[in-house]
Amino acid sequence: MTRPKEPVPALSAPGIGTANSLLKPPTTGPRSSRRHRNRPYSHVHLEIDLAPTPPAPGGDPLLERLAGFLKERQITEKGTLILLAGAALHALASRRFRRVDHWEVSPGGWLPPPRAGTDPESDEPVGHLLEALESDASAPVGSARSFSASLSDLSGGQVDLVVRRIHSERRHALSMDLRGSWTKETIEDLEGAVAQRLPVIHSTMTKFQYA
Numbered sequence: 001m002t003r004p005k006e007p008v009p010a011l012s013a014p015g016i017g018t019a020n021s022l023l024k025p026p027t028t029g030p031r032s033s034r035r036h037r038n039r040p041y042s043h044v045h046l047e048i049d050l051a052p053t054p055p056a057p058g059g060d061p062l063l064e065r066l067a068g069f070l071k072e073r074q075i076t077e078k079g080t081l082i083l084l085a086g087a088a089l090h091a092l093a094s095r096r097f098r099r100v101d102h103w104e105v106s107p108g109g110w111l112p113p114p115r116a117g118t119d120p121e122s123d124e125p126v127g128h129l130l131e132a133l134e135s136d137a138s139a140p141v142g143s144a145r146s147f148s149a150s151l152s153d154l155s156g157g158q159v160d161l162v163v164r165r166i167h168s169e170r171r172h173a174l175s176m177d178l179r180g181s182w183t184k185e186t187i188e189d190l191e192g193a194v195a196q197r198l199p200v201i202h203s204t205m206t207k208f209q210y211a
Contacts, residue, residue: 045207048202062126066086069133084147085161090125096153098125103148106144106146107145146165
């Protein structure tokens, strides 16, 4: 007597279940991985943890001037916040984000807007920050708990940053929203520029949106 054949199990891709529609494009596999790896982002949010130790000016004349100004005005604890903000602005300027569209401290409000230069490529946000602080804007800096700014380049890119003090941990943190067209490489370049100037402990991409 011939033994009946057992039914052959249907083949399915790993992770494909009844809840997944087979009409959807695949989300795994070499081709999909390549596509997502090379696909640009239109928005990225970075959270960067900073060490409690204030950054050294590192021989940069503008950052040394900023540190000297804060020491002269006896802005100590809050001065660390502004020195970190200056280092972040310097890092962004190295990646061609030189035009300051807006900046403010909280509490305290808006800082005086930078004067437009004749050559946007040569603008230096740290120099503009010094000019703002040398005006009447240095008063609210003494009580500031956060510094925020919005900068743009000449190619449609924008970076919004916030430097804030975490009182419970006696350290600072930096948040950045990147908008425009960003790739993994350009994000890593920006993170590297920040790490060269600030005491970065850890950087995490917490949100992103593909272009």
